[in-house]
Amino acid sequence: MILRIQKILLICLFSLVIIIIFGTVYGFFLYFIPEVVNSNERRSNDLINHQSSRDNLQGQTFTGIGQLRIPTADQQPGMLIIHVLFYYDPNDRVFTEELIFRIREFRDIISIYFNSYTIEELNLSNEETIKKDLLERFNSVLRLGKIDELFFSDFMIIA
Secondary structure, eight states, X not given: OHHHHHHHHHHHHHHHHHHHHHHHHHHHHHHXXXXXXXXXXXXXXXXXXXXXXXXXXXXXXXXXXXEEEEEOSSSSOOEEEEEEEEEEOTTOHHHHHHHHHTHHHHHHHHHHHHHTOOHHHHHHSOHHHHHHHHHHHHHHHOSSOOOOOEEEEEEEXXX
């Protein structure tokens, strides 16, 4: 009886080792075969949306930052809803990777910047000045390229 249980346990152990080996081999080929790598790049490029309506020299629109909801500095906080976009050159792979890598930093920069404003200050502020300030802050963290211009697809203040 004990010998039979040991045989069953050995078969289970052997099966588990085989599964781990096949999984490792599959994972190796999944990440090192060029066709598969290209499909992974396409997944990361989901953050980088549509071809811009400007001429092809502008490249594509980077939408990876997404829409943010930021509370204002009022005692009874309001909400700012903002979506920041900019053009970039999709052929510059190194800069594109840096942009994707820095999405969290961009979101933090935007949140910290607007968190200090009240609703009244936001209503009185100049959009071009805000874009210039954010652009300077974005470019200060970038090492492999620069952003030329920012756009807001959403900029709503909710009291």
